[in-house]
Amino acid sequence: MTWTQRLRRFVRRDQSTADLNDELRFHLDHLIEEHIARGMSPEEARRAAQLEFGGVEPLKEECRSANGLDWLEHAWQDMRLALRNFRRQPGFFLAVAAVIALGIGSSTAVFSVVDRVLFRPQPYSQPGNIVSVGVSFPIIEYDFLTTGTYRELQRDHPPFASVASWSGVLPCDLTEANPQRLSCGHVEASFLPFLGIRPLLGRNFTAEEDRPGAPHVALLTNNVWRSRFGADPAAIGRTLTIDSTPHTIIGILGKDFELPTLDQAEVLLPQALPLPGPSRNTRPVRAFARLKPGVTPARAVEMLKPFYEFIFRTEAPPQYRNEARLRVLPLREFQSGDLTNAAWALFGAVMFILLIASANASGLLLARAAARSRDLAVRAALGAGRGRLLRQALMESAIICLAGAVAGCLLAQGLLRWFLLLAPKGLPHLALAALDLRVLAFALLAALFSALLFGMVPALATPNPALLTGTRVTGTRSLHVRHLLVAVQLAVSLILLSAAGLLLNSLSRQVGQQFGFSPERTVTAEITLPANYRTQTERQAFFEKLEARLRAIPQVRSIAYADTLPPGGVSRNVPYFILVPEGRPAAPRGTGGIVVWRSVSNGYFSALGIPILRGRAFQPEDDRPEAMNIVISQTLARRLFPGEDPVGRRVRRVFDKDWFTVIGVSRDVRNSGLTAAGNPEFYVSRRTVTEGSFRTANFLIRGDAPPAALSSWLRAEVASLEPTIPVVPRTLEDSLGELAARPRFQAALLTLFAFSGLALAAAGLFGLMSFLAAQRATEIGVRLALGATPAQVRQLLLRQALKWTIPGVAAGVAGSLLLGRALRSLLFQVSPADPAIFTAACCVLVAAALLAAYLPARRASAVDPAVTLRAE
Amino acid sequence: MSKPSDLIQGTLDLLILKSLAAGPMHGWNIALFIRSRSEDVLQVNQGSLYPALHKLETQGYIDSEWGESDNNRRAKFYALTRKGRKYLAEEQANWQRLSRAISLVVDPAV
Known part of the structure; x- marks a missing residue:
């Protein structure tokens, strides 16, 4: 018989049973006839035949098992029995499945995130020996070298096999029909070969193209190639107008291309460093190198000592020496920064949760096994084989685990989507995190492991015939361990709860804080003029024309533009000591931070x-270039002119003779940003500033119309003046929300x-209490029979729970205080030992524990x- | 649980297959056939017959089909498959070897 026939017979086993009945009936009838033929009466013949035939049911059973599918029949029975049990105790079933779903769900989701950060291969050849090399300096956010020192490193680099550089990613505008704001990465010609990246189509820059004045060429990333050219290979050789300059497209990058800093760039351009020569060496570049075999980053820093000396001999002013540091960082550390440690901590926390979930699910099943031990002993006594009981227990836990795993996968999917929604933009790789097959396999393995574990433990402990005699033999050996486990869990959850409370409180303070300006009903946009606006006068004329046009819209209440807007973003700054107040000594060089x-x-x-607190704001008369008037912030006023009225006083820059007058x-x-302490600040009228490039201005309009309308007016007015400028309006409130993304993500994760x-922890306590209650069922029965009230019995059991809850809570409070101190740098205007938060966390925990025990x-x-x- | 072991284990299979070599038969006739051929020595009990039949069917040595018996009743007829025929030949050879060996030991004179 083939397998399909066998299965068909199994599925139609009602028919098979009927057939078997017929077959045996036929045989029996012949037996009766034979007896009648021998001369018995029909009555006697029937009795004799039935006697001779023997038990029909065992015979049928044996015929059925000859089919070889009795295990399937048994599995079917086990499953029905399990489902019947679940229906009888849905609360128990849901509790175990929920514990497993929670364990699998949160661990899978976090694993998906951590996997991208920690274990993902990087798309470069031999990424292990790539390091970033540069000087770190407090007010510059990346490690850099100057062009001159980079050339020296190129000439002589003892610890490295090769070096390459790039100049970072800058915003650039696609100034053609359908204008678009893009990010352009500026790289050395040797940069892509250094990383081992070859363009998907076309070619890389040549060294000749990477020089000032060379013909303009560009490499496109896969995304732009798809969105702009529909993935047409003929895009190579076409031109693309970037910042009003036509560039020839020479190559397309593959889909997996990413910059080592994980910055997003749509286009790569040659960085075209200036040719060597005096006073041309100060442009900063960012360098990468490949370590020679056997050289560690620490050893490389040591070997670079002469190079470090060279930097301070040639380029950097010696007074910066105290704050500057040469760093050689492995690529992964460089990319994730402090995230690597955070990711490992997260990974550990997740494994811990998975382990606790397993232990608690097992505890719940064990509690149930204790309550059902009599039932199982009866079944064993009635002849159920040990294997059969074991199989049945396994079936039950397999169903629970499977249900938990399915729910867990759904939960993981939901959580991951939630993470991605909340995640700040800067977190590397997170945008690409998805539940991939390996992660899913991880979850299923976890489920399988749990199933085996939970299935085996209670089933192995069950068939104890002694339970039928009434004298109970119960071990208390493992109970201390389980008590301790629950106490530890309670402590850990209290720590997590209070940490989450601290972060949430800090978050709400950050979001609800006073920014010093009002972000409501505003829309902002950064506008960068094309290169054909050559002079400052032309640019200023454009911005003034735009301002006038916007002012003509009745719903627009006020308009402002500036080079940068608070609170975040990169604003211009100068060292404090550069400012010299009239009639006072200058601050010592290199002190005072930045302004x-x-x-x-x-x-x-x-x-x-x-608000202007003293004096006045800028007025048209301040626009004359010779006016030299400034407005200073409260803090700067206090520092430059302590105890005096600064209005009318003068300030000059240390290297300059001209005086600026403070008018307000x-x-x-x-x-x-949101959390860092603010810096002192001063303002100059835009028209008086001639230095630097002023092609860019940030416009802000405030009005009574909804943001969408304000945005569309802004876009329309810019387009009517200059259609090739891309405009991406956004509300100031959105920008603020984005700044809060990182604290929000931290708080969400911890919550x-x-x-x-x-x-x-509650499930663990619930399981333990159920177990204890089942164990003491007889004792409780005796107490009740002797006149104890149910309330007294409840108290008895609750006291036992409290005996372990209280030390757990105490340990949790101590741990919370420690963790709070570690979190101090993440907290904003919240004390790490905030009593209100601790009290709230304790209340939540104790309430949950009491409910679980009650x-x-x-x-x-x-x-x-x-x-x-x-029952005894 | 002990099975009725009045026949050497495995011999029943041989007897059933040999009976069916004569043509398709239902269970009752197989029992009759074995009894009459063995001159009433081998009484095949239905308790062993039917499980053996079902097992042989599962193993693919025999096939079954519902048909009409002599007295016009619905009965399940078993027949040898090709695989069963081959198996019968093998088992028969084995049996002959075994019984000759036993005879040689038990009754060396023959």
Whole structure:
């Protein structure tokens, strides 16, 4: 018989049973006839034949098992039995499945994220020996070398096999029909070969093209090639107008291309470093190198000592020496920075949760096994084989685990989507994180492992015939371990809860804080003029024309433009010691931190709602270049002119003879992001500033119309003046929200862990209490029969739970205080030992613990003592 | 649980297959056939007959089909498959070898 026939017979086993009945009936009838033929009466013949035939049911059973599919029949029975059990105790079933789903779900989601950060291969040849080389300096956010020192490194690099450089990613505009704002990476010709990247189509830059004045060429990333050229290979050789300059497309990059800094860039251009020569060496570049075999990053720094000396001999002013540091960082560390440690911590936390989930699910099943031990002993006594009981227990836990795994996968998918929604943009790789097959396999393995574990433990402990005699043999050996486990879980969840509380509180303070300006009902956009606006006058004329046009719209209340806008973004700054107040000594060189400055239009203060505390804001008379008037912030006023009225006083730059006059003092605004302490600040009128490039201005309009309308007016007015400028308007509130993304992500992650931990700890306590209650069922029955009230019994059980909850909470409070101190750098205006948050966390934990302990206690106290006692 | 072991294990299979070599038969006739051929020595019990039949069918040595018996009743007829025929030949050879060996030991004179 083939397998399909066998299966068909199994599926139609009602038919097979009927056939078997017919077959045996036929045989029996012949037997009866034979007896009648021998001379018995029909009655006697029937009796004799039936006697001779023997038991029909065992015979049928044997015929069925000859089919070889009885295990399937048994599995089917086990499954029905398991489902019936679940229906009888849905709460238990849901609790175990939820514990498993929580364990698998949160671990899979976090694993998916961590996997991208820690274990993902990098798309370069031999990524292990790539390092970043550069000088780190406090006010510059990346490690850099100057062109001159990079050339020296190119000439002589003892620890490295090769070096390459690039100049970072800068915004660039596609100034043709359908204008678009892009990011352009500026790289050395040797940069891609250094990383081992070959273009998908076309070719890389040549060294000749990577020089000033060479014909303009560009490499496109796969995305732009697809969106702009529909993945047409003929795109190579066409021109692309970037910042008003036509560039010839010479190659297309593959899909997996990424910059070593993980910055997004749509186009690569040659960086075209200036040719060597005096006063041309200061442009910063970012360098990468490949370590020679056997050289560690620390050893490389040592070997680069002469090079470091060279930097300070030739380029860097010696007073920067204290703050500067030469760093050689492996690629992965360089990319993820402090994230690597965070990722490992996260990974550890997740494994811990998975382990706790397994232990607790096992504990719940064990509690159930204890309650059912009599039932199992009866079945063993009635002849159920040990194997059969084991199989049945396995089936039950397999179903629970499978249900938990399915729910866990759904949960993981949801959580991952939530992470991606919340994740700040800067987190590397996260945007690409997905539940891939390996991660799914990880979850299923976890489920399988759990199934085996939970299935085996209770089943191996069950068939104990001694349970039928009434004298109970119960071990208390493992109970201490389980008590301790629950206490530890409670402590850990309390730590997580209070940490999450701290971060959430800090987050709400960050979002709700005073920025010093009002972000409501505003829309901003950065506008960069094409290169054909050559002179400052032309550019200023454009911005003024745009301002006038916007002012003509009735719903627009106020307009401002400036080179940068608070609170984030890269603003211009100068060292504090450069500013010399009139009649006072200058600060010592290299001290005092930095001072932010902006060049602003006259309407800036009123449009942003920044109050002027003394003096006045800019007026048209300040626009004359010879006016030299500035507005300074409260903090700067206090530092430059302590205890005096600064209005009318003068300030000059240390290397300059000209004096600036202070005409007003403005209230401080946040100008260094959400959490960092703000810097002092001064403002100059935009028209008086001639130095530097002013092709870019940030416009801000405030009005009564909804943001979408404000945005469309802004876009339309810019397009009517200059259609090739890309405009991406956004509200100031959105920009602020983005700044809060990282703290929001941290808080969300920790909250997730805290509630997973809390739910697991509660489930663990619930399981333990159920187990204890089942074990003490007889004792409770006796107590009730002797006159104890149910309330007294509940108290008895709750006292036992509290005995372990209280030390858990105490340990948790101690741990929370320690963790709070470690979190201090992440907290904003929240004390690491905030009593309100700790109290709240303790209350939540104790409430959850009491509920988890109360439910089994209530059930145990509600039984009829007669039932428990008679069961003995 | 002990099975009725009045026949050497495996011999019943041989007897069934040999009976069916004469043509398709239902269970009752197989039992009759074995009894009459063995001159009433071998009484095949239905308790062993039917499990053996079902096992042989599962193994693919015999095939079954419902048909009409002599007295016009519905009965399940078993027939040898080609695989069964080959198996019968093998088993028969084995049996002959075994019984000759036993005879040589038990009754060396023959």
